[in-house]
Amino acid sequence: xxxxxxxxxxxxxxxxxxxxxxxxxxxxxxxxxxxxxxxxxxxxxxxxxxxxxxxxxxxxxxxxxxxxxxxxxxxxxxxxxxxxxxxxxxxxxxxxxxxxxxxxxxxxxxxxxxxxxxxxxxxxxxxxxxxxxxxxxxxxxxxxxxxxxxxxxxxxxxxxxxxxxxxxxxxxxxxxxxxxxxxxxxxxxxxxxxxxxxxxxxxxxxxxxxxxxxxxxxxxxxxxxxxxxxxxxxxxxxxxxxxxxxxxxxxxxxxxxxxxxxxxxxxxxxxxxxxxxxxxxxxxxxxxxxx
Amino acid sequence: xxxxxxxxxxxxxxxxxxxxxxxxxxxxxxxxxxxxxxxxxxxxxxxxxxxxxxxxxxxxxxxxxxxxxxxxxxxxxxxxxxxxxxxxxxxxxxxxxxxxxxxxxxxxxxxxxxxxxxxxxxxxxxxxxxxxxxxxxxxxxxxxxxxxxxxxxxxxxxxxxxxxxxxxxxxxxxxxxxxxxxxxxxxxxx
Numbered sequence: 001x002x003x004x005x006x007x008x009x010x011x012x013x014x015x016x017x018x019x020x021x022x023x024x025x026x027x028x029x030x031x032x033x034x035x036x037x038x039x040x041x042x043x044x045x046x047x048x049x050x051x052x053x054x055x056x057x058x059x060x061x062x063x064x065x066x067x068x069x070x071x072x073x074x075x076x077x078x079x080x081x082x083x084x085x086x087x088x089x090x091x092x093x094x095x096x097x098x099x100x101x102x103x104x105x106x107x108x109x110x111x112x113x114x115x116x117x118x119x120x121x122x123x124x125x126x127x128x129x130x131x132x133x134x135x136x137x138x139x140x141x142x143x144x145x146x147x148x149x150x151x152x153x154x155x156x157x158x159x160x161x162x163x164x165x166x167x168x169x170x171x172x173x174x175x176x177x178x179x180x181x182x183x184x185x186x187x188x189x190x191x192x193x194x195x196x197x198x199x200x201x202x203x204x205x206x207x208x209x210x211x212x213x214x215x216x217x218x219x220x221x222x223x224x225x226x227x228x229x230x231x232x233x234x235x236x237x238x239x240x241x242x243x244x245x246x247x248x249x250x251x252x253x254x255x256x257x258x259x260x261x262x263x264x265x266x267x268x269x270x271x272x273x274x275x276x277x278x279x280x281x282x283x284x285x286x287x288x289x290x291x
Numbered sequence: 292x293x294x295x296x297x298x299x300x301x302x303x304x305x306x307x308x309x310x311x312x313x314x315x316x317x318x319x320x321x322x323x324x325x326x327x328x329x330x331x332x333x334x335x336x337x338x339x340x341x342x343x344x345x346x347x348x349x350x351x352x353x354x355x356x357x358x359x360x361x362x363x364x365x366x367x368x369x370x371x372x373x374x375x376x377x378x379x380x381x382x383x384x385x386x387x388x389x390x391x392x393x394x395x396x397x398x399x400x401x402x403x404x405x406x407x408x409x410x411x412x413x414x415x416x417x418x419x420x421x422x423x424x425x426x427x428x429x430x431x432x433x434x435x436x437x438x439x440x441x442x443x444x445x446x447x448x449x450x451x452x453x454x455x456x457x458x459x460x461x462x463x464x465x466x467x468x469x470x471x472x473x474x475x476x477x478x479x480x481x
Contacts (some may be wrong), residue, residue: 009420013456014449038463040418045368046407047414049390057471058414061464102478109474110467159370160383166374192333192369200406200429202365205337209367238449277452 001130003076003121004066005033006086008230009041010079014238015230017274021259022078022123024272028263029131029139033076036065042085045196056099057106059089064107064114072117076126078259080156080229081195086120087161124228124258125163128171133178141267142289143180149261150186150222151176152213154193154232166190172258176226179265184222188213193235204246210235211243214251223285224254226261233257238279254282264289306354313388314349321378322346328372328382334365342372342382345389358396363389364403405433413459418468421459 011019026033039062041047043055063086066075077083093100094116107114127136151172158164164171169190176183193213194206213236217225227233237255244251255278263273264286270276275286306314322343329341339360340348348357366386373383393399409428413421430439449455462468 009460010422012419012460014422014454016454038418040462040464040468041414041420043414044410044420045387046410049387049407050394050404050411052387052391054472054475057475058468061468061471102475105478106471106474109470110464112467112471155367155369155371159374192367192371194334195367195369196406197334197365197367199426201402201433202334202337205334205365206367209333238445238454241445241448277454279448279452 001030002032002034002070003074003126004069004118005035006039006062006066006075006077006082007035008077008079008082010230010234015233015257017277018078018230018233018257018259020272020274021257021263024268025259025263025266026123028266028268029127029136031076031126031131034069036062036069036075039065042082044081044085048085053099053102053106055085056089056092057103059086060093060103060107060114061110061112062086063090063118063120064112067114067118070118071115074119074121074126076121076123078123078228079231080122080154081231083120083122084156084161090116090118090120122157122163122228124157124171124175127262128174133174136175136262137178140179140265142265142291144176144261144265144289145180145182147181147285147289148184148221148223149176149181150184150217150220150225151189151258152186152217152225152227152232152236152255153189154227154229155190155195157228158190172226172228175258175262179262181261181265184217184220186217186220186222188216193232195231195235198235198239203242206235207239207243207246210239211247211249211251214240214243214249214253217253218251222253224256224282226256226258228258240280252280254278254280254285256282256286267291310392313385314354318378318380319346319350319385322350322380323378325377327375327377328380331371331375333369333371334367338362338365345385346380346382355398357389358393358398359400361400361403362386363393364400366390402433405429408432415468415472416465417459418462418465419460422456424459 007019043058048055158169159166173183194209198206260273326343329343335341363386370383406429413425
């Protein structure tokens with residue numbers, strides 16, 4: 001199956017391990033990813049907070065480019081934020097003729113047209129629903145036995161899209177179970193990491209939310225967290241040091257992208273999964289499973 | 292409160308027709324003030340007014356208070372309020388509307404939109420978000436160069452892991468993107 005692929009901006013450098021491991025795992029499972037040529041930023045919530053139609057237009061350009069690539073195709077995203085923004089754009093354009101006309105005129109200024117035939121998907125959803133956990137299980141050669149993983153999906157995977165349960169999504173649990181990992185019961189799995197508040201003048205609020213997420217993971221005996229979004233990942237991983245200095249805690253909870261864990265369970269090497277770029281070291285935790 | 296005084300208070304900050312539609316939509320009249328939104332909100336503890344209070348204030352015509360509050364700027368866009376509201380109120384979207392209105396009228400608490408503005412400027416220039424330029428724009432723009440210095444240890448850790456973006460990635464279609472955004476800007480002025 002071929003998909004238009006939208007990596008998203010943070011995957012270019014600060015969370016490039018997610019892009020790398022997603023491409024690697026997708027290829028190993030027979031998914032063909034065609035990166036959208038010259039894609040632009042989705043604008044994320046900062047752009048949407050300041051301007052509505054312009055943000056739809058940013059996303060419509062990407063959707064138009066994807067439609068040119070594969071008419072009626074599917075765009076695969078790996079970031080919850082990009083997924084939410086593109087999906088919202090797609091729905092607004094479909095439902096609101098006025099917005100649709102405004103965006104169409106703006107796109108025409110750049111000789112682009114979007115006919116609304118593209119569907120926006122999240123890689124995790126595609127793996128669980130289209131490829132299927134049974135098929136993935138066949139590829140698992142190094143089961144993650146004994147590894148206690150807390151599935152942390154955050155908000156925008158299922159809210160408001162509804163592609164999974166909006167309170168207790170299960171896609172990540174199912175996938176981790178088929179990797180042979182011990183899935184930790186983690187009631188905060190769809191709770192908020194603070195998102196964009198981590199940058200800007202509301203950082204204290206976001207640090208408090210991350211502290212709660214980490215404390216709960218530790219209380220539940222998790223060895224690590226698995227994430228499916230670069231923003232959640234940055235907040236709970238890269239900002240652990242700031243949480244510790246603010247609250248006098250000593251959290252050292254490794255956080256891995258679900259694609260990295262999946263890759264390890266499929267016997268894929270460290271390099272191809274971008275392992276070793278963590279700020280919270282995960283090397284010794286994963287060493288027993290790496291070939 | 293009588294309808295007349297509510298109308299008078301709304302004129303406190305003159306509303307455009309689009310804004311009237313947003314604030315007077317029937318949806319808000321369906322709010323039963325149950326507080327599910329406030330109880331679900333992960334950042335309500337830091338807000339001047341909780342989500343439930345925001346709806347009550349809008350219905351009471353106290354829009355200016357709402358726009359001057361820190362509440363919209365504490366919305367992390369988690370959509371818990373939206374998906375749990377028994378009246379089907381799209382509260383997260385309302386928060387976005389309030390942020391836009393507050394900026395348009397310059398009623399927002401000082402500094403709150405600065406990071407968002409830095410991000411928009413970066414995206415519009417390069418077509419991509421570029422974290423380094425974004426943080427420089429943000430801290431210098433908000434006249435807080437010390438903030439940048441405080442970020443340095445974090446930046447160095449990221450750099451050592453190959454995760455620090457030194458140069459922005461720029462898309463080829465920057466001119467196209469410019470034309471799209473310019474077109475909308477002209478529409479807005481017309």
